[in-house]
Amino acid sequence: MTDHKHPLLAGLQDATPLANWSSTELSNAAVEIRDVLCNLLATRTAHFASNLGVVELCLALHSEFDFRTDRLIWDTGHQVYPHKLVTGRYDRFETIRTAGGLMGYPNPHESVYDLFMTGHAGCSVSTAVGLRSGDILMDQKDRRTVAVIGDGAFPCGVVFEALNNAGELGDDLTIVLNDNKMSICHRTGSVAQYLDRLRGNPFYTGLKHEVTKLLDRVPMFGDPAERLLAQMKEGVKAGLLGGMLFEELGIRYIGPIDGHDIPLMQKYLRLCKETPGPVLLHVVTEKGHGYKPAAEDPVFFHTPPAFEDRGGTPVTRGSDGRPPYTTHARDAIGEAMKRDSRVTVITAAMCQGNKLEPVREQFPERFFDVGICESHAVAFAAGQCKTGMRPIVDIYSTFLQRSYDQIFQEVALQDLPVVFMMDRAGLTAPDGPTHHGVYDIGYMRLFPNLVLMAPGYAEELPLMLDKALTLDHPSGIRYPKASALEATHTPAPIEIGKAEWIREGSDGTIVAYGAMLEQAIAAAEQLEGELEIGVVNARFVKPIDAEMVHKTLSEGRFVVTLEEGTRVGGFGSAFLESAVDQRLDTRAVHRLALPDEFVLHGDRSQLLDQSTLSAQKIAEVCREAASEVGSQVGV
Numbered sequence: 001m002t003d004h005k006h007p008l009l010a011g012l013q014d015a016t017p018l019a020n021w022s023s024t025e026l027s028n029a030a031v032e033i034r035d036v037l038c039n040l041l042a043t044r045t046a047h048f049a050s051n052l053g054v055v056e057l058c059l060a061l062h063s064e065f066d067f068r069t070d071r072l073i074w075d076t077g078h079q080v081y082p083h084k085l086v087t088g089r090y091d092r093f094e095t096i097r098t099a100g101g102l103m104g105y106p107n108p109h110e111s112v113y114d115l116f117m118t119g120h121a122g123c124s125v126s127t128a129v130g131l132r133s134g135d136i137l138m139d140q141k142d143r144r145t146v147a148v149i150g151d152g153a154f155p156c157g158v159v160f161e162a163l164n165n166a167g168e169l170g171d172d173l174t175i176v177l178n179d180n181k182m183s184i185c186h187r188t189g190s191v192a193q194y195l196d197r198l199r200g201n202p203f204y205t206g207l208k209h210e211v212t213k214l215l216d217r218v219p220m221f222g223d224p225a226e227r228l229l230a231q232m233k234e235g236v237k238a239g240l241l242g243g244m245l246f247e248e249l250g251i252r253y254i255g256p257i258d259g260h261d262i263p264l265m266q267k268y269l270r271l272c273k274e275t276p277g278p279v280l281l282h283v284v285t286e287k288g289h290g291y292k293p294a295a296e297d298p299v300f301f302h303t304p305p306a307f308e309d310r311g312g313t314p315v316t317r318g319s320d321g322r323p324p325y326t327t328h329a330r331d332a333i334g335e336a337m338k339r340d341s342r343v344t345v346i347t348a349a350m351c352q353g354n355k356l357e358p359v360r361e362q363f364p365e366r367f368f369d370v371g372i373c374e375s376h377a378v379a380f381a382a383g384q385c386k387t388g389m390r391p392i393v394d395i396y397s398t399f400l401q402r403s404y405d406q407i408f409q410e411v412a413l414q415d416l417p418v419v420f421m422m423d424r425a426g427l428t429a430p431d432g433p434t435h436h437g438v439y440d441i442g443y444m445r446l447f448p449n450l451v452l453m454a455p456g457y458a459e460e461l462p463l464m465l466d467k468a469l470t471l472d473h474p475s476g477i478r479y480p481k482a483s484a485l486e487a488t489h490t491p492a493p494i495e496i497g498k499a500e501w502i503r504e505g506s507d508g509t510i511v512a513y514g515a516m517l518e519q520a521i522a523a524a525e526q527l528e529g530e531l532e533i534g535v536v537n538a539r540f541v542k543p544i545d546a547e548m549v550h551k552t553l554s555e556g557r558f559v560v561t562l563e564e565g566t567r568v569g570g571f572g573s574a575f576l577e578s579a580v581d582q583r584l585d586t587r588a589v590h591r592l593a594l595p596d597e598f599v600l601h602g603d604r605s606q607l608l609d610q611s612t613l614s615a616q617k618i619a620e621v622c623r624e625a626a627s628e629v630g631s632q633v634g635v
């Protein structure tokens with residue numbers, strides 16, 4: 001059946017026809033892609049402004065390369081929607097970010113056009129350098145390699161490690177720097193300022209004509225020695241051409257050029273192909289291009305909630321649930337900063353996601369957005385801490401992984417009281433396996449001295465932060481991307497390594513770590529009249545409450561441990577370790593946690609249910625556990 005709305009996209013089995021499309025067809029395809037993106041956004045939260053911005057770049061790339069064999073890596077991977085639309089996934093596009101549907105990021109299981117499953121920033125240049133090196137060694141020199149990286153991701157330390165290597169290896173490689181002057185928030189740092197200066201290059205601004213004339217006489221992309229001689233002869237300062245930082249590193253700099261002009265980009269991409277060695281093509285785009293509200297407010301439109309566009313004015317559909325943990329965390333951070341001038345907050349480019357804007361406004365001198373540089377963020381916090389300041393690293397659990405060695409050496413080994421606020425610790429739902437923050441319990445609890453806690457309800461979060469700020473040791477507080485349960489009781493004071501008993505029960509006990517307390521209470525309530533189930537809010541995984549472990553396992557009751565983290569190495573494992581160390585019988589322990597596999601994307605409640613972490617499934621486990629205990633004691 002012909003798709004009359006998007007005939008060009010509907011006709012694509014793969015991207016090969018783009019090589020023969022005229023400029024008009026390519027610009028019509030751009031219109032179709034934007035239409036698909038806008039339709040999608042009316043239905044669900046997804047990455048929007050970044051995708052709108054790369055439509056022309058994506059079309060130009062696929063028209064100049066054949067990425068079934070050539071290599072294309074989109075850094076981070078949140079801007080691959082146009083790429084998916086032209087690589088044979090138009091017919092499934094409406095399933096994106098839903099359970100069983102397309103992933104919102106590159107996914108090699110979906111297409112040969114996707115090489116790596118990614119979602120974390122900074123990965124592209126290193127993998128591209130490696131691909132190129134491997135292709136040379138495997139006698140596959142004809143396969144070209146392209147990495148596309150945004151200006152937000154570009155300052156990641158690992159990108160500079162890759163440039164350092166690429167410049168020395170000298171292998172052919174095209175790095176497209178997609179400069180839209182934005183990270184999720186406005187980009188920060190001196191690399192950003194450098195990019196601004198490059199944009200000020202007369203080649204891109206009004207003097208373009210004059211400079212082009214001059215450059216016609218300078219073999220800009222030829223042999224470096226020739227170029228140098230010509231530059232000297234013509235009296236052209238290399239600085240005038242821009243990009244000296246890259247040139248000095250052995251990477252040919254081209255640009256900046258207009259990233260919404262498809263023929264221009266095609267021309268420069270051809271030039272990149274012809275230029276030996278690594279080349280950086282600086283492309284200037286507008287985040288949100290083609291949809292005015294998104295271009296005007298790219299921060300909101302990075303991942304906006306589903307909205308309807310009524311005659312050009314987007315109307316956000318409200319959600320009327322309880323505030324998320326993130327809001328409580330932000331408020332607690334703000335309060336702590338108000339009370340104590342030693343408290344600082346550090347974000348690695350997630351000010352918006354962590355809802356820190358009011359804190360940034362109120363305490364600009366103690367708010368630090370270090371860019372997408374998580375390892376630096378942690379080491380920077382360590383440095384501040386050493387001076388007597390009390391830094392809080394407010395970070396997504398999954399992104400904290402990128403600073404593991406800094407947590408170990410710069411923080412834990414020094415026993416510095418840095419506080420890690422680990423947001424999105426648990427299932428991040430439509431973002432999927434790259435973003436689920438499910439490993440932190442396991443990877444953080446290995447370090448001596450580190451105190452690890454998780455609130456079971458909203459009111460506990462500020463109490464935990466206040467406690468963390470009194471410690472002489474590093475600490476971490478984890479909470480998920482979810483609305484926070486509101487307490488119906490007065491929280492017991494926070495004591496390090498002490499759990500909170502929510503209710504007693506004679507048949508068995510559910511011990512919940514963190515926000516799973518809500519499901520634990522709901523399961524116990526569902527079982528009322530059938531089984532008497534106690535509920536414990538574990539609060540700490542390190543140090544775990546050994547007395548609580550002892551008490552729950554005494555008197556022949558079963559125990560169900562709950563956590564929104566991995567079964568391997570998580571809270572349940574810590575519970576068992578404590579039980580074994582106390583020589584307790586662990587046969588009646590049931591560990592409910594995320595399975596030892598990468599959990600895909602989907603709706604959080606569905607994913608929890610699949611992992612036996614919904615109230616209903618927990619109640620079923622309790623019934624089975626009760627019958628097992630009954631049969632063991634001969635009841």
Ligand SMILES: Cc1ncc(C[n+]2csc(CCOP(=O)(O)OP(=O)(O)O)c2C)c(N)n1
Nearest residue numbers: 050119120121150151152153182183184349
């Ligand atoms: C390691 C890591 N830290 C943080 C993020 C969150 N994040 C996703 S996209 C983004 C902004 C990226 O900016 P840029 O690369 O310029 O892409 P743009 O959205 O502007 O196209 C950030 C901070 C991430 N995905 N990975």
Ligand SMILES: CC(=O)[C@@H](O)[C@H](O)COP(=O)(O)O
Nearest residue numbers: 078119303353424428431481
């Ligand atoms: C691509 C990326 O890493 C971010 O845009 C992330 O998807 C944001 O997640 P939240 O929507 O949970 O803030």
Ligand SMILES: [Mg+2]
Nearest residue numbers: 150151152182
């Ligand atoms: Mg950007």
